[in-house]
Amino acid sequence: MSTQTVSPIASATIFTPQQLLTHWQGHRGLTRKMIEAFPDDKLFTYSIGGMRPFSELVYEFLGMAVPGLNGIATGKWQKWADAEKVNTKAELLALWDEATAQINDIWPTIPAHRFQEQDVAFGQWPGTGISFIFYFIDNEIHHRGQAYVYLRSLGIEPPAFWDRP
Amino acid sequence: MSTQTVSPIASATIFTPQQLLTHWQGHRGLTRKMIEAFPDDKLFTYSIGGMRPFSELVYEFLGMAVPGLNGIATGKWQKWADAEKVNTKAELLALWDEATAQINDIWPTIPAHRFQEQDVAFGQWPGTGISFIFYFIDNEIHHRGQAYVYLRSLGIEPPAFWDRP
Known part of the structure; x- marks a missing residue:
């Protein structure tokens, strides 16, 4: 990629933390609709090409979101792990909603300098x-796109990609 | 979603235009590797659940990227359309590389205020x-995730999601 010169003024206006939170929660709302759209059993069992069932992908999203934001906000990181396993769609949705509220709570505690600060x-x-x-966010979009194929191959119409709560 | 109060100072440091361009081109580099990973015929024909072959999704990405950036940079929008159709992987990669260079050229011409300005x-x-x-960007990640399932179901190992040029 070639290098460009961009006015430093532009860096002040591109995206605010509040807009980024809204953007992420919009995507998370769509992911919630995808969880709801799966038949209860298929959510935990259905796969194509040896890939993980959608529930396993959701455990990964949940394992990143709140623990990751806590790390960004505080600089203290726990060991990487998927979220706890559950047995029903209702339980998975409850985990999802709990994370949604926690993300909203943690977000305004992130110190401004942490967005650009290097960490591990x-x-x-x-x-x-x-x-x-x-x-x-991107990992969630990526694996959710995979789940769209699962639903289509089951003959189920997925929620529209552009319709984010 | 609950509302939060976020320090206005944070809006200056979250993401610069240059970082966003690098982020997008990183994703586009991964999409290029996905195009390369498809067998020549499957790129234009293979699908699951009645969804579009990957080539059709790439036409959509190309239809958005340069025409969309031109609209953002200038405020003048052409009519929405997928990119021109081609017949070979080599031609599709050539279209991709042309768009990569054009995105790099257009990007620094976007006036700073256009990032937050309302338009249609x-x-x-x-x-x-x-x-x-x-x-x-998100539409590209979403449909590329779909193409990962196509490749896996063909028994082909896709490029790693996290490995972006």
Whole structure:
């Protein structure tokens, strides 16, 4: 990629923390609709090509979101792990909603300098706070896209990608 | 979602235009590796659950990227359309590389105020410049995730999601 010169003024206006939170929670709302759209059993069992069932992907999203934000906010990281396993869609949705509230609570406690500060996520992955947050969001979009194929192959119409709460 | 109070100071440090360009081009580099990973015929024909082949999704990414950035940079929007159709992987990669260079050229011409300014993308979709750019990126991640399932179901190992050029 070639290098560009960009006015430093632009860096003040591109995206605010509040907009980024709204963006992420919009995606998380769509992921919640995807969890709801799966038949109860298929959520925990259905896969294509040896990939993980959607429930396993959701455990990964949950393992990143709140523990990751806590690390970004405080600089203290726990060991990386998927979220706890559950047995029903209702329990998975309850975990999801709990994380949604916790993300909203932690977000305003993130010190401004932490977005651009270098750290090592979960003691393993180097990057800036903002790079970690985009990894959480992008990873969720990526694996949720996979789940869209699961639903389509089951003959189920998934929620519209662009319709985010 | 509950509302939060976030320090206005934080808005200056969250993400610079240069970082966002690098982030997007990193994702586009991964999408390029996905195009390369498909067998030549499967790129244009393979699908699951009635969804589009990966080539059709790539036409959509290309239809958004350069025409969309031109709209954001200038305020002048063309009519929405997928990119031109091609017949070979080599031609599709050539279109991709052309768009990569054009994105790098257009990016520094985007006036700073356009990131937060309301507009109507392609004369159809209301939002801010930054919301359009994230739609382009997120849509690419979403449909590329779909293509990961196509490859896995063909018994092909896709490039690692986290390994972005």
